[in-house]
Amino acid sequence: MSRHEVIIEVSISLLIAFATGALVLAILGFNPGEVYSVLFKYGYSNLNYLLSKSAPYIMAGLAFSIPAIAGVFNIGGESQLYVGAFLGLLTAYYTGNPILALIVGALAGGALALFIALLRVYRGINEVITAIMVNWIFYYLLAYLIAGKFYNPQYSHESVPVPPSARVPSLAIFVIAVAVALAYYYLLYFTDLGYKLRVSGISPASARYAGFEPAKSVLTSMLLAGIAAGLGGALLVLGITYSIDDTLTAIYGIGFMGIGIGLLGRNHPIGIIFSSIFMSGLVIGGQWVELKTGAPPELADTLIGVIVIALAVPYAYSMLVRKIRREAK
Amino acid sequence: MIGDILNILSNTLFSMVPLTLAAVGEIITEKAGVVNIGLEGIFMLSAFTSTVVTFYTGNPYLGLLLGLLVGALAGVLHGVISVYLKGDQIIAGVGFNSFAYGISLLSLVALWHGHGSSPRVNKIVTLSFGDFSFSPLAVVAILVGILAWWWLEKTPSGLKLRACGEDPKAAEAMGVNVYRTRFYATVIGGALTGLGGAYLVVGWIGQFTKFISAGRGFIALANVAFSNWNPLMAIVGGLIFGFFDALSIYIPIKIQGMTGRVITAESNLFRTIPYVATLVIVAIIMKKVKTPRALGKPYIKE
Numbered sequence: 204m205s206r207h208e209v210i211i212e213v214s215i216s217l218l219i220a221f222a223t224g225a226l227v228l229a230i231l232g233f234n235p236g237e238v239y240s241v242l243f244k245y246g247y248s249n250l251n252y253l254l255s256k257s258a259p260y261i262m263a264g265l266a267f268s269i270p271a272i273a274g275v276f277n278i279g280g281e282s283q284l285y286v287g288a289f290l291g292l293l294t295a296y297y298t299g300n301p302i303l304a305l306i307v308g309a310l311a312g313g314a315l316a317l318f319i320a321l322l323r324v325y326r327g328i329n330e331v332i333t334a335i336m337v338n339w340i341f342y343y344l345l346a347y348l349i350a351g352k353f354y355n356p357q358y359s360h361e362s363v364p365v366p367p368s369a370r371v372p373s374l375a376i377f378v379i380a381v382a383v384a385l386a387y388y389y390l391l392y393f394t395d396l397g398y399k400l401r402v403s404g405i406s407p408a409s410a411r412y413a414g415f416e417p418a419k420s421v422l423t424s425m426l427l428a429g430i431a432a433g434l435g436g437a438l439l440v441l442g443i444t445y446s447i448d449d450t451l452t453a454i455y456g457i458g459f460m461g462i463g464i465g466l467l468g469r470n471h472p473i474g475i476i477f478s479s480i481f482m483s484g485l486v487i488g489g490q491w492v493e494l495k496t497g498a499p500p501e502l503a504d505t506l507i508g509v510i511v512i513a514l515a516v517p518y519a520y521s522m523l524v525r526k527i528r529r530e531a532k
Numbered sequence: 533m534i535g536d537i538l539n540i541l542s543n544t545l546f547s548m549v550p551l552t553l554a555a556v557g558e559i560i561t562e563k564a565g566v567v568n569i570g571l572e573g574i575f576m577l578s579a580f581t582s583t584v585v586t587f588y589t590g591n592p593y594l595g596l597l598l599g600l601l602v603g604a605l606a607g608v609l610h611g612v613i614s615v616y617l618k619g620d621q622i623i624a625g626v627g628f629n630s631f632a633y634g635i636s637l638l639s640l641v642a643l644w645h646g647h648g649s650s651p652r653v654n655k656i657v658t659l660s661f662g663d664f665s666f667s668p669l670a671v672v673a674i675l676v677g678i679l680a681w682w683w684l685e686k687t688p689s690g691l692k693l694r695a696c697g698e699d700p701k702a703a704e705a706m707g708v709n710v711y712r713t714r715f716y717a718t719v720i721g722g723a724l725t726g727l728g729g730a731y732l733v734v735g736w737i738g739q740f741t742k743f744i745s746a747g748r749g750f751i752a753l754a755n756v757a758f759s760n761w762n763p764l765m766a767i768v769g770g771l772i773f774g775f776f777d778a779l780s781i782y783i784p785i786k787i788q789g790m791t792g793r794v795i796t797a798e799s800n801l802f803r804t805i806p807y808v809a810t811l812v813i814v815a816i817i818m819k820k821v822k823t824p825r826a827l828g829k830p831y832i833k834e
Contacts (some may be wrong), residue, residue: 227635231642275621326815329620329757331569334815335750336807343800343807351797449797462626499641501634508631515627516619 209469216467216513222508224502233498241495242502246488254423254444255373257476257483258380259284262435263461264468264475265387266316266428271470272391273424274404274417277335279319282341282438283312283432288447288454289345291437292362293353295369304369305379308515312433315341315427320425324418330383336456342451358446365445376442381476383431388472390427400424432458456504463507466514482507536786538663542577543778544771545666546736550728552673552770554752555764556680557724558688561607562777563684563761565697566614567828569608569625571725571747573632578729580636583740584643586653593656593819596727603726604719606632606701611718615711618830629749633745637742650740662754667735669727673770676677676724680763690726693717697824698832710831725752747807751777758817761824776809 219329225235270422293306297300319337322328349362371379392398403410403420410417437456438447464482465506468474482503489503548697554571561568581602582595590597610628613619643649658665684690693713695703700710732744752774758772784799 227638231639233642277806278626322815328814332750332754335747336754336811336814338809339747339802342813343803347797347800350800362598459630462623463630466623471659476547499638501637501641504630506634506639508627508629508634511630512613512624512629513627515621516613516617 209440212514212517213467215414217509219513220506220509224506226314226503227505229499233496237491238496238498238502241492242478243490244488245491245495246484246486247503249487252486253480253483256487257479258376259435259443259457259481260440260460260479260482261367261384261476262431262438263457264464264479265322265384265461265472266312266432266435266484267461268460268470268472268475269387269400269428269431270392270421270424271465272404273321273400274407275320275419275421276331276460277319277334277425277428278331278459279316279337280428280432280461282334282338283315283408283429283459284436285338285345285451286315286455287339287433287436289362289435289436292365292440292447295365296353296363299366299368299442301369301371303440304365305330305371306433308437308440308465309430309434312431312436313429316425316429316432317422320422324397331441336423340459341456345447346449346453349447349451352450355446358451362447362449365441369441370445371438371442373442380435380479381437383434384472384476387427387431387442391472432461447509453521460507463511466511536621536665540772540775540782542663542665544775545670547777548767548770548774549667549669549673549731549735550748551752551755551773552677552767553728553731554725554749554831555759555766555770556677557721557728557764558752558756559759559761559763560680560684560693560724561695561718561721562756563824563827564693564714564824565700565824565831566611566714567625567719567720568607568610568614568721568827569622569753570610570632570749572724572745574603574606574627574722575729575732575745575749576629576636577606577818578696578792579732579744580728580740582631582730583650583653584639584731585735591755592652592654594745595732595734599730600723600727601739603729605724606726607719610722611715614675614718614830615714618832621828621830624745627815629789632642632795635738640740640742641746648742652739655738656735667731669731669735674767677767677770679764684763694824696831697826699824704833711833714831728752738820751806751810754814757814759779760822773806773810774812776806780805789805821824 228238229234263280266283267277270277287308290311291304294307295304319330319333322333323330340387353363355361355363399415400420403417407417447453460482464478468478487505489500492498493500558571571791578599585598586592586595610624613624614621638652651660658667684694692708695706695708696710698712704710735738735770755766755769755773780802784795788795
C-alpha cells in the first residue's frame with residue numbers, strides 16, 4: 204500500500220469518527236463545536252503532561268501491533284499492563300529501586316503474554332477468548348490484593364505508594380517509551396528475527412517453506428508484546444500515578460486503547476509514537492471537556508471505537524481510491 | 533440444603549440465558565462464515581437501550597423488543613462491514629465493543645447524571661415455585677437452541693447456510709447467494725445477542741450498570757467453541773458457564789450468612805470463578821473442535 208493510501212485511510216477514519224462523535228453529542232444535547240474546541244484547545248496545550256501520558260499508550264500500542272504483525276491478535280494488553288503496574292509498584296515499594304521495578308514489571312507482562320501464546324500454540328485455543336478471561340481474572344485478583352493486602356492505611360481505596368526514591372521523572376518515562384519503540388522498530392525491520400515475524404504474519408505457509416516455524420514467531424511476538432505492556436504498566440505507576448486505586452481506574456482501558464493506537468499507527472512502531480500522542484491528547488482533552496461542558500469523558504472511548512471500526516475496512520478505501528483515480532483520468 | 537441447591541439451580545438458569553442466546557446466534561453467524569466478536573458490545577448497547585425504553589414507557593416487554601432490534605442493527609453494521617466491504621472482522625468487532633461501551637456510558641451520564649448505574653426499571657415476569665424460580669426467557673433460550681439446531685442440520689436452507697461457511701465457492705456454484713446468506717446470518721446472530729443483552733436488565737438485574745456485561749459476551753464466544761458449533765451443546769454450555777457465574781455470586785453471600793462477617797475485598801476473588809472455569813474448560817476441550825473452514829475469510833466473487 205502506498206503512503207498516499209495510508210494517509211487517505213487514516214484521515215477518512217478520523218473524519219468518520221469525529222463526525223459520528225458530533226452526531227452523538229448533538230443527540231445527547233451537547234454542542235459538538237464547543238466540545239471539540241475544548242478537546243483540542245486543552246488536550247494538547249500542556250506538552251509535558253501530553254508526552255508523559257502517552258508513554259503507557261506507546262507501550263500498549265506496541266503490545267497490540269507486534270503480535271498483529273506476526274498474525275496474532277493480542278487483546279490481553281490490558282492484563283499484561285495490570286501485572287506490570289502491580290508488580291512494578293510492589294518492587295518499587297519494597298526495594299526503592301526504579302530500574303529493578305521496571306524490569307520486574309516488564310518480565311511479569313511478558314510471562315503473562317507468553318502463557319496466552321503457549322495455550323494458542325500447544326492447545327490451539329483462540330487467543331482472543333483466553334486473553335479476555337485472563338484480563339478479568341487479573342482485574343479482580345488485583346482489586347482483591349489492593350483492597351485486601353497491599354492497601355495504604357492512610358488513604359482508603361489506594362495501594363501502598365511508590366516511595367519518592369523510586370519515582371521516575373514524567374518526561375523520562377516518555378523517553379524510555381520512545382527508546383523501546385525505536386528498538387522494536389530496529390528489531391522488526393533490520394534483523395533476522397523481525398523478518399521471520401513479518402513473514403509468519405503474512406503467510407505461515409511460506410514461513411514453513413522457508414524453514415522456520417511460525418509457532419515460534421507467535422511465541423516471540425507475544426513475549427515482546429507482554430514485555431512492552433508490562434513495562435507500560437510499570438512506567439505508568441512509577442512516573443504518573445505513584446499508586447493504584449482498588450478499582451484500577453488509572454489503568455483500566457489502556458490495554459484496549461492500545462488496539463486503536465496500534466491500528467491508527469498502522470502497526471508501525473514509529474507510527475505508534477505519533478498515534479499515542481494523538482490519543483493522549485484526546486484523553487486529556489476529554490477530561491477537560493467534562494470539566495468545562497459536563498460531557499462525559501467516555502467520549503474518547505466512543506471516538507476510538509469508531510476509528511477502529513473505520514480502519515477495519517481498507518478494502519473499501521482502496522476501492523474508493525481506485526474509483527477516484529479512474530474518474531480523474 | 534435443598535434450598536441451597538434450588539437457589540444455585542435458579543441462579544444458573546438466570547445466568548444461562550444471555551450465554552445461550554448469544555452463543556446460538558453466533559453459531560448461526562459463524563456457520564455462515566462470519567465471525568462477530570462484538571457480542572460484548574451488543575450486550576452493552578441493547579442492555580442500555582432496553583433500560584431507556586423501559587424507563588420511559590414502563591413496559592419491559594417493549595424494552596426487550598427494542599433490545600433485540602438494536603442487536604439486529606448491530607448485526608446489519610457488522611454484516612455490511614464483513615460481507616460487502618470485506619473488512620477485517622476481528623478488528624471491526626473489537627472496534628464495535630469499544631464504541632458500544634463508550635456510547636452507552638456517554639448516554640448514561642447524559643441522561644441520568646450518574647457515573648455507575650441507571651435508576652431501577654420494571655422487569656418482565658419471573659416464574660417461581662417456592663425456592664425455585666426462573667425467567668420465561670430461559671425456556672425461550674432453550675427452544676431457540678433446539679430450533680437453531682433443527683434449522684442448521686435438518687433443513688435445506690440450513691445446509692446452504694453451512695455451505696457458505698465451509699466452501700463459499702461451492703455454495704455459489706450450488707446457486708446460493710453467499711453474500712446475502714452471510715449477511716442475514718450476521719443479522720440473526722446480532723438479534724439473538726441483542727435479546728440476551730436486553731434480558732440482562734429487564735429479565736434479570738433490573739438496572740443498567742457499567743459492568744452489566746462484564747465479559748459475558750466473550751464467555752458466550754467461549755461457549756461457541758465449547759459447543760463445537762452445535763446449538764444443542766450450546767444450551768449445555770450455557771448451563772455449565774451459567775453455573776460458575778451463579779457460584780461466584782452465591783458463595784460470598786453464603787459465607788457472609790454463615791459467618792456473619794461482611795466480606796468486601798474477598799468478594800473480588802470469588803468473581804474470578806466464571807473466568808477461571810471458562811479458561812480451564814476451553815483449555816481442556818479445545819483441541820477436538822472443528823471450526824467452519826471459511827470462517828472469518830471475506831468471500832470475493834471472481
